Amino acid sequence: MTPETGNENAVLDRIIGERRTHRKFTAAIPPDEMIESLIHAGLHAPFAASAIGSTSDYFRKFFVIRRDSKTMSALALLVFAEVNTLAAALEKGMAHDVALREQATAFTDRLAMIRKLGRVPGVGTAPFYLVVAEKKGFPPVEQQSLFACMENMWLKATALGLGFQVVSVTAQMADNEQFCRLLGVEPGKWAFMGCATGYPAEQLSPSIRPSVGEVTTWMG
Numbered sequence: 299m300t301p302e303t304g305n306e307n308a309v310l311d312r313i314i315g316e317r318r319t320h321r322k323f324t325a326a327i328p329p330d331e332m333i334e335s336l337i338h339a340g341l342h343a344p345f346a347a348s349a350i351g352s353t354s355d356y357f358r359k360f361f362v363i364r365r366d367s368k369t370m371s372a373l374a375l376l377v378f379a380e381v382n383t384l385a386a387a388l389e390k391g392m393a394h395d396v397a398l399r400e401q402a403t404a405f406t407d408r409l410a411m412i413r414k415l416g417r418v419p420g421v422g423t424a425p426f427y428l429v430v431a432e433k434k435g436f437p438p439v440e441q442q443s444l445f446a447c448m449e450n451m452w453l454k455a456t457a458l459g460l461g462f463q464v465v466s467v468t469a470q471m472a473d474n475e476q477f478c479r480l481l482g483v484e485p486g487k488w489a490f491m492g493c494a495t496g497y498p499a500e501q502l503s504p505s506i507r508p509s510v511g512e513v514t515t516w517m518g
């Protein structure tokens with residue numbers, strides 16, 4: 299390893315360690331160039347080439363929604379309504395499905411918290427809400443591709459000193475006609491993932507995880 303690559307390696311390790319989920323943001327608005335550099339990082343993430351096949355238009359799109367925009371108000375209402383629909387459907391399913399009841403308790407608690415709050419964290423609570431769309435393919439691996447994209451954006455945000463929050467309920471909006479029409483994509487044809495970004499309102503410690511030895515088995 300040359301001194302130069304040793305330095306790059308140390309920088310990468312530091313960024314990986316400092317990547318955290320920020321859920322509180324200051325009112326300061328990051329410059330558009332920072333958001334563009336997040337998108338650049340997302341574009342360079344891997345994608346499932348054989349699942350996408352050949353498409354005439356590009357298979358990954360980015361939508362930038364500013365906190366106080368008309369689009370944000372409209373999308374926030376739609377996402378909140380979707381959470382309510384999801385919670386109602388889940389409650390109904392859990393009423394006579396013990397296994398689902400046991401499995402989904404933490405998730406339904408989170409949905410209940412969101413309903414009580416009256417808004418979805420990350421949608422309108424940070425200067426920017428970004429939606430990434432990936433064209434659906436076969437086999438259906440677009441959520442995996444989207445998360446590779448998210449991780450690149452997340453690491454880039456960390457390097458830039460921005461806070462980053464995944465807004466995973468965005469994925470539930472893929473079949474929502476109004477949401478898709480607002481973004482200008484054909485309903486049902488695209489998968490979504492979302493995130494919120496802005497300057498973090500609090501400093502978090504680097505991430506804490508078990509040691510490599512605790513979770514690794516070297517097979518003979």
Ligand SMILES: Cc1cc2nc3c(=O)[nH]c(=O)nc-3n(C[C@H](O)[C@H](O)[C@H](O)COP(=O)(O)O)c2cc1C
Pocket residue numbers: 317318319320321419463464465466467505
């Ligand atoms: C697939 C996935 C979905 C997530 N969805 C959300 C979300 O909707 N809202 C949120 O605040 N955090 C979300 N997170 C962040 C996790 O809660 C977070 O990564 C985890 O608690 C570890 O904390 P850290 O990111 O600070 O290391 C998500 C993370 C992943 C990997």
